[in-house]
Amino acid sequence: MMLNKERMNKVLDKLDAPAMLVSDPLAVYYLTGKWIFPGERFLGLLLKEGKEPVLFVNSLFRFDEEIGVRKVYFSDTDDITVLVKNEIDSNEVLGVDKILPARFLLPMIHQQIARDIINGSPAVDHTRAVKDAQEIALMKESSLINDRAMAQFKKLIHAGVTEKEVADQTLAIYKSMGAGAFSFPSIVAFGKNAADPHHMPDDTILQEGDTVLFDVGCKYHGYCSDMTRTFFYKKEPTEEQKNIYNLVRRANEEAEAMIRPGVRLCDIDSKARNIITDGGYGPDFTHRLGHFIGIEDHEYGDVSQAFTDPVQPGNIFSIEPGIYHPSILGCRIEDLVLVTEDGHEVLNHYPHEIEIIE
């Protein structure tokens, strides 16, 4: 692992200040390749235009390898504020991370270590939103594992099983396929529960005729996958259910089909939303169409009306339309999509067709 200068320089270019104190361990990992989880303790990677970066790290997390930054170790009794002050120009503006907690930020403000302190995270977030080749390779592999895992998860479905019993087996399947962890705890929802987009697996027992929704993802070398499929258990869906399912499928596929550099995030959202609204289920599609993803399952950036930026090559986000109608069907179909130079690539390959689990 080593400081990624290209990523660092992109962050500094986008920053409205000459220096930035990055404290999110995930952003530190993104920039240096080094995982440090300091818990309640301070962690800071100070990026400065034209200077070597400085990593402030508690001695408890001391490490020997050289990662292209100057390390400043401190103990629990040292004053962080003074250490940071020594490394920056108090006449300049300092960017800090959006997650920097008040217990570290307030002393910096009270001791006036900088002319002003601003939220510098947008510079990091916008850089992270454009994946480089190494990240794209890991994200593709993570989603390939997710495709294979979905085929296995389906096999966990049998008479009498509960949502929790199924969900509890998914991590071992991911790990057997080379994934390191969940992106997020697996969502398994039977029947009406699938009509709650935030449902957590419970003791609900599977019934014939239930829908079976899996919203699942794993991490591969730190990079997340995230996919949703909705199956039917032992019964052909009704015409009304087929109608809803196919609306969601069409919303997913037509939204994906339009993705290419320059298309606005809000317009991708509108494409899917209009299909569902025209089909008569607008009020039952209750969330944004998608979210950016990478080292975290949800990263900065949404496919929603609130984001009017055009997409760029290297963006990776979910496309996950859903219709949540408790008395008929709860259904969501989600893929991850990579924006390429001349179009897009859908990173998930598990089919979209209606599938009945016997």
Place this chain on the structure above:
Amino acid sequence: MMLNKERMNKVLDKLDAPAMLVSDPLAVYYLTGKWIFPGERFLGLLLKEGKEPVLFVNSLFRFDEEIGVRKVYFSDTDDITVLVKNEIDSNEVLGVDKILPARFLLPMIHQQIARDIINGSPAVDHTRAVKDAQEIALMKESSLINDRAMAQFKKLIHAGVTEKEVADQTLAIYKSMGAGAFSFPSIVAFGKNAADPHHMPDDTILQEGDTVLFDVGCKYHGYCSDMTRTFFYKKEPTEEQKNIYNLVRRANEEAEAMIRPGVRLCDIDSKARNIITDGGYGPDFTHRLGHFIGIEDHEYGDVSQAFTDPVQPGNIFSIEPGIYHPSILGCRIEDLVLVTEDGHEVLNHYPHEIEIIE
């Protein structure tokens, strides 16, 4: 669930400001009995001397029940800073939570919503450090479950098993006993791995003569347990190992025996540390003697040289001396202890004797 006025008034009494904005979801739970996990979104419980508290909560987490606070709902496009400003006196000092992130705190500072903004968390932390009767009852039950679980965990030990395989079965055992979740992922360490106090379970296979260390805990109605025992597998420990084990045991038991209101935390730490140092293993006891615990596994307050406060009735903390000597033995013995009006009560009952798993 309902606002706990007694807890709220204790916080306000301890606060160096007339108002406090609590944003830690665990502290909001402590004060109101309501779990709200807003993820990246803002959550704030504004406590004001002599006024009804105000809960700022995103409409996504709307709830109907009355919990004794005035609710102010907002959407993702609302300006939180303005909402908070409307409810406080900008000529007064405002306490905020130590974890309030920069993305919420910086706009409050730039828009000068208060005369000064201070870290008000010590008032909450010191209140939470003294458990009330309801909390004590839940903590006792949580530790009783942990005692029973330890007896079951021991049965998972057999030839050829790996640390991960054992650790992966612990959650189901806790849940079968009525616990809701882990306090923290179970630590299972075999042989030399037990000499790393931060070891995470891996694919190490159990060998005859290994030590087997369990550092485990569960949550019962939101309240944590945390206990460590070190066993031996199939072989009587050597004299050197027995010596270390018994030093750790004596450090644990003599430190526990001295606990009563008025004794200083640092002196409890010294008692255990001196026993281990006098036994010749001082440098191998590398951490604080204990930590406070409650809704979180690690809460504010340590049993260490850095904390010179006397203990009070209602304090609950761990006593967990250890000796980490890779070539001889890694060993830790940990209990939770409640300070009572006239002494203490050890909340764990699993024996301290040397035990050989066959």
